[in-house]
Amino acid sequence: MTAPPPLDAARADAFADALKAEAIRLGFADCRITSADAIPDAGERLRDWLAAGHHGEMGWMEARADERASPRGLWGDVRSVIMLGMAYTPGHDPLALADVPDRGRISVYAQGQDYHDIVKKALKALARWMVEQAPCALKVFVDTAPVMEKPLAAAAGLGWQGKHSNMVSRGEGSWLFLGSIYTTLDLPPDAPGRDSCGSCDACQRACPTDAFPAPYRLDARRCVSYLTIEHKGPIPEDLRPGIGNRIYGCDDCLAVCPWNKFAEQARAHRAFLPRAELVAPRLGDLLNLDDAGFREMFAGSPIKRIGRNRMVRNAAIAAGNSGDGGFRPALEALLADEDPVVVDAAGWALGRLG
Incomplete structure (x- = not known):
């Protein structure tokens, strides 16, 4: 040929x-x-x-x-x-679980x-x-x-x-x-995109931890996505209340963008359709995860990269923000966890629950 x-x-x-x-x-x-x-x-x-x-x-x-x-x-x-x-x-409102404190919120991109x-x-x-x-x-x-x-x-x-x-x-x-x-090919370039944000600042106002020091500039150290995914140690205590029930990532600044009204769920790749168990997981189930249970639950998901300890840390903080004293037994059990970061999060959550 x-x-x-x-x-x-x-x-x-x-x-x-x-x-x-x-x-x-x-x-x-x-x-x-x-x-x-x-x-x-x-x-x-x-x-x-x-x-x-x-x-x-x-x-x-x-x-x-x-x-x-x-x-x-x-x-x-x-x-x-x-x-x-x-x-x-997404085919559902990414902010729908904001007022359901016994469930964990997983960023849309990680549900498939x-x-x-x-x-x-x-x-x-x-x-x-x-x-x-x-x-x-x-x-x-x-x-x-x-x-x-x-x-x-x-x-x-x-x-x-x-x-x-x-x-x-x-x-x-x-x-x-x-x-x-x-x-290495020389290909004809397309015209660059044109900024069409205008005066809108919905994404800036939506951030629960004030992670934008200025428009177009993100301080990852305050971003819920960074804190729940990339950050390995204890999450700064002053930022924990703003995390709410988010256990992996955050969609708030994306979800409020007015340009989303033109996006159609039918055009989404089918591989990213959400798995039922990842849409609204129970915090109680997450608090009780061991390493094998974590790997089984999140197999094939990008969530698997953070490991069991970070997920349980995040779930403990969400439980502390829930106001639900029913989480106390599971949190008390985590005080004996092998990971000091998990122990720290569980102790903080118990203090929040009084």
Whole structure:
């Protein structure tokens, strides 16, 4: 079989159109292209954010900051960046459990299958299609690599970074997983996204722990998602009441975005439909989890990465915020836990329950 010829300008346009169609066929909601040099200011903004300590304990952000600052910092041969979004639009109100204190709130993105697996599989399928159509080298990335996904997605035109610092899409609102393909191909770039937040500050007002020192700027050290997922030690006591009954992540700033009214749950990838046991788990069940029970409950979910101890810590804080004295026996049992962070959370919760 004869290899296809290199792309000239005319073929590059046709290739880009076919690429986008193939991406949609593979389950992505959108696919756009930008240049490897499209985010020249992102590195400086990243360094300012790190210097302010807003990354908290996420040392991996700082360790590979130079690679993260621009696509060429990670791979010198890259010429084009293909940014893809996969929708996980919820079919229910993410804020519905706010007033149900005996249930834990899990972020919408973690109620279905692990997005790392689903997005990576689709990216690899699209990469195989690409090398069959045109000779090129490429690399695929989902979340864990030092890639500035959100600035690149905005530069490619998937949407814009909203005041909550996450992506906002005109078609999918705030409910997009991002993936990227770096390639040596020269492809025609799409127009960048235009900031359409206007004067709206709903996301800023919705944050339960005041994690936004300014619009478009997040202090992760105060963010419920960071505290319940990335933070390994005791959660600062002054922030615990604001966590409420959130046990993994937080959707509040995303859920109140007015652009979500254009997102349709029917366009969400089916892999992200929620598992029934993860929609509204009972705090009592979570407080009693051992390691085997945790692994069984959260198999195939991104939640599995935090481990049993962090989940029980989070559930204990939620129980302390519930005002329900019925949790006292389970919390008292946790005072003998092997993990001192769990013991700390249980003791604090018992104090809150009087």
